[in-house]
Amino acid sequence: MRILLTGVTGQVGRALWQPLAEFGTVIAADRAALDLSQPGSIERALDEVRPQLIVNPAAYTAVDLAEDERDLAFRINAEAPAALAAWAAGRGVPLVHFSTDYVFDGTGENPWREQDEPSPLSVYGASKLAGERAIARTGCPHLIVRTSWVYAVDGKNFLRTIARLARERQELRIVADQFGAPTSARIIAGAVTGILRKQLAGQAPFVGGGGIVNVSAAGTTSWHGFATAIVEGLKARGVPVVAERVIPIATSDFPTKARRPLNSRLDHGRLNAVFDVTMPDWQVALAEELDGFVSMVAA
Numbered sequence: 001m002r003i004l005l006t007g008v009t010g011q012v013g014r015a016l017w018q019p020l021a022e023f024g025t026v027i028a029a030d031r032a033a034l035d036l037s038q039p040g041s042i043e044r045a046l047d048e049v050r051p052q053l054i055v056n057p058a059a060y061t062a063v064d065l066a067e068d069e070r071d072l073a074f075r076i077n078a079e080a081p082a083a084l085a086a087w088a089a090g091r092g093v094p095l096v097h098f099s100t101d102y103v104f105d106g107t108g109e110n111p112w113r114e115q116d117e118p119s120p121l122s123v124y125g126a127s128k129l130a131g132e133r134a135i136a137r138t139g140c141p142h143l144i145v146r147t148s149w150v151y152a153v154d155g156k157n158f159l160r161t162i163a164r165l166a167r168e169r170q171e172l173r174i175v176a177d178q179f180g181a182p183t184s185a186r187i188i189a190g191a192v193t194g195i196l197r198k199q200l201a202g203q204a205p206f207v208g209g210g211g212i213v214n215v216s217a218a219g220t221t222s223w224h225g226f227a228t229a230i231v232e233g234l235k236a237r238g239v240p241v242v243a244e245r246v247i248p249i250a251t252s253d254f255p256t257k258a259r260r261p262l263n264s265r266l267d268h269g270r271l272n273a274v275f276d277v278t279m280p281d282w283q284v285a286l287a288e289e290l291d292g293f294v295s296m297v298a299a
C-alpha cells in the first residue's frame with residue numbers, strides 16, 4: 001500500500017512516520033513536495049504519487065497569527081483538505097485527517113462529543129471546522145481525528161517552552177482556568193495506528209464507519225496543572241531547574257490575539273465503543289515523554 005503522509009516536520013507527522021510503515025510504503029511529503037497553501041496544485045501532485053491511503057496531519061497551527069492570516073489559514077486548513085478529499089473521493093481512497101478541540105467554544109464542563117455543535121472562537125478553529133466539513137461533503141472514506149494540547153519532545157510546544165522557562169525563571173505564571181488533556185504526539189500515533197490496523201484489515205476502510213473521532217489523553221488538567229507536572233517531572237529526573245513556584249493565573253491575565261476555549265475536554269465514548277481504543281492517562285504519557293526529553297538533553 002502506498003501511503004502519503006503530510007506534515008512530516010510537525011509533531012504528529014513525525015510521530016506517525018515510523019508506525020505507518022507497518023501498513024506499506026510511506027511517501028513523506030514535506031512542504032517542498034506538497035505545498036498545501038497552493039490547493040490548486042494538489043490534484044496533479046496526487047496523480048503522480050497515486051496514494052492508496054492519505055494521512056494529513058499538516059496544518060496551519062499558529063493560533064494567534066491566524067487572526068491576521070485568515071486567507072492563508074483557510075487555504076491550508078480548509079481548501080487543501082478539501083482538494084485531498086476530492087481526489088480521494090473519486091478513487092475510493094481513505095483519508096485520515098486531524099482536527100482540534102478549538103472547533104468548540106468551550107462552554108460548560110462536560111467533555112465534547114463528536115456530534116456536539118461546534119462554535120469556534122478563533123480563525124484557526126473556524127478554518128479547521130471548514131476543513132472537517134469540506135472533507136465530509138466530498139463523501140470520501142475518511143476519519144477525522146480531533147485532538148487537543150499536542151506536545152512532543154521536539155518541535156514547538158508547551159512542554160519545550162516550560163522546560164526552557166523552568167531553567168531560566170524562578171517563577172512561572174500559567175493559565176489555570178482552561179481545562180483539557182495534554183496529548184503527546186506519540187499516543188495520537190498509537191491510537192491512529194490501532195484504528196488503522198483494524199480498518200485496513202477489512203474490505204473498505206472507513207466506508208460507513210469513519211467520520212469524526214476524539215483522540216486525546218485520558219484525564220483532565222489545566223495548563224497550570226500541566227506546567228506544574230512538567231517542572232516536578234524535570235526535577236525528579238535530576239534536571240537543573242531554577243523554577244520554585246508555578247503561579248496560577250486567569251485567562252484574562254494573559255491576553256492573546258485569539259480566544260481559546262475554557263473547556264477543551266473531549267469525550268472518548270466513540271473512540272472506546274466504535275474503535276475499541278483506550279487512551280493512556282495524560283500523566284502516564286507525560287512521564288514517558290519526559291524520560292525521552294531528559295535523555296535527549298543529556299545526550
Ligand SMILES: NC(=O)c1ccc[n+]([C@@H]2O[C@H](COP(=O)([O-])OP(=O)(O)OC[C@H]3O[C@@H](n4cnc5c(N)ncnc54)[C@H](OP(=O)(O)O)[C@@H]3O)[C@@H](O)[C@H]2O)c1
Nearest residue numbers: 007009010011012031035036037058059061098100147150
Ligand atoms: N498542536 C496542537 O496543540 C494541536 C491541538 C489540536 C489539534 N491539532 C491538530 O493536529 C494536527 C497536527 O498538529 P501538529 O501539532 O503536529 O502541528 P505542527 O507541529 O505545527 O506541524 C504542522 C505541520 O504542517 C506543515 N505545514 C504547515 N503549512 C504547510 C504548507 N503550506 N504545506 C505543507 N505543509 C505545511 C508544517 O510544515 P513546516 O515545518 O514546513 O512548517 C508541519 O510539518 C493538525 O491538524 C492540528 O491542527 C494540533
